[in-house]
Amino acid sequence: MHNIEHLPGTVDIGVRVEVRNEVMEDVNEALYESKLIGYPEPFTNKVRTFCQNPGGFVSQENYDNNSLAVVNGHSYKNTKSDNTNLAILCSHNFRPPFDEPIPYAKKVGELVNMLADGHILVQRYGDILAGKRTWQEDLTRSNVRPTLPDAVAGDLTAAMPYRTLMNIIKFIEAVDKVVPGFASEETLLYGPEIKFYSNKVKMDEKFNTNIEGLHCLGDSSGWTRGLMMASVMGVLMGRELIFDRFSQQALQTLHRYRAVMFSPTMLMSLVLL
Numbered sequence: 411m412h413n414i415e416h417l418p419g420t421v422d423i424g425v426r427v428e429v430r431n432e433v434m435e436d437v438n439e440a441l442y443e444s445k446l447i448g449y450p451e452p453f454t455n456k457v458r459t460f461c462q463n464p465g466g467f468v469s470q471e472n473y474d475n476n477s478l479a480v481v482n483g484h485s486y487k488n489t490k491s492d493n494t495n496l497a498i499l500c501s502h503n504f505r506p507p508f509d510e511p512i513p514y515a516k517k518v519g520e521l522v523n524m525l526a527d528g529h530i531l532v533q534r535y536g537d538i539l540a541g542k543r544t545w546q547e548d549l550t551r552s553n554v555r556p557t558l559p560d561a562v563a564g565d566l567t568a569a570m571p572y573r574t575l576m577n578i579i580k581f582i583e584a585v586d587k588v589v590p591g592f593a594s595e596e597t598l599l600y601g602p603e604i605k606f607y608s609n610k611v612k613m614d615e616k617f618n619t620n621i622e623g624l625h626c627l628g629d630s631s632g633w634t635r636g637l638m639m640a641s642v643m644g645v646l647m648g649r650e651l652i653f654d655r656f657s658q659q660a661l662q663t664l665h666r667y668r669a670v671m672f673s674p675t676m677l678m679s680l681v682l683l
Contacts, residue, residue, distance in 0.1 A: 415612040415620045418508060419632045421515040422605035423574050424457075424499035425566065426468055426481045427582070428598040430554055433591040434494040438464040444496075450580030453573055457581040460497040460605075465490035468558040468600055470530050478516060479523050481530045481558070481600045491557045497603045500577045512606050519602040521569035526562035531602075533566045535582065536595025538575075541567075554596045566601050607632060616650050617643075 437444050443462040450457060466485035473480065483495040504511050522531050533544040534552065543565035549556055567575060578599075586593035610632035617625040627647055628640035 412621065414624070414626075416632070417610040417612060418504040418506070418511050419607040419609040421502050421511040421607065422460075422499035422603075423502060423515055423518055423571070424497055424603050425570075425578060425599040425601045426483055426495055426497050426603050427592075428468055428493050428495040428554060428557065428600065429592060429594065431465060431492055431494050433589065433594070434462075434464065437589060438462075438494060446585060448581050448584055450577050450584070453577055455573070455577050456501040457577050458499055458501075459585075460499055462494065462496035464494045466493070466495050466557070467491055468495050468530075468556070468561070470558065470560065474516075478519050479526075479528060479530055480519060481603045493554060493557055495557070498578050498581055499603065499605060500574045502574070509609075511609075515604045515606065518569065518571060518574075519604050522566065522602040525564050525569055530558060530561045530600050531564045531566060531569075532556055532558070532561040532598055532600045533564060534595060535593060535597040535599055537565075538567060538579070538599065539595075543568075549598075552596045552598075554594075554598050556598060558600065561600060566599060570601060607635065617647050 431438070442464065444459060446459040448457050449455065461483055463483045463485040466483050469482050469484055471480050471482050472478065483497070502511065502515075504514075508514075523529070525531055532549070534548060537544045537548070544563040546563045549563055582593050582597070607629075611619055611626040613619055613626060613631070613633075617627065619626060625647060627643045628634055629636075631643070634640045634643055
């Protein structure tokens, strides 16, 4: 409506991985939640871990009036499982003329839901490599027991994009080199796990948009994800506003009278006052 120029945003499409606590024991004790990032060949998409839950439980979330089921995970303070779960997400970035990353990710999720009759789908990692679906009886014989009872055994490869799945497989293989057992045949992969982002507003290095006087900050700008990055963006914007408001001549006058040495933080306080 306001003709603000923007670029298609990022969408993360992936799975939630579940392994025995013994596999992740060293990582859990040292880091509790590890942050692993890779760029597997040949596609070199960014692939990362997210939301690690030692002794946790896989869960289902519903969006769009329960029309889309996505997987997540959490931990309880007093109730623990025998498993650790974490997300592995593959970032997808699109360029014009395509401008619908969120509907694209939803379609992927809907396909996975379709195969699981509206539920979360779960498959053993070894079955993916063997090119076969997982059956419910396979899960009952597995050492890794699913912590999401409603998950339906099936075949993620029939719905997940090739690029996404290959990146996840390569990433799991890489993690297995530092966390032996991570790529076990009995490792469970639940899908879909999807994270949506806002479209990226086109801006220069001073956060100027194509609309004069309009600046976009934080997660809504599409350039950050989380409180820390959004806060830094706000600080940088504050500095730009300060130095625009106080010309070099005014600063020189302040220094000439040597009333006080003003740091950017102190100048920010003056502006707010």
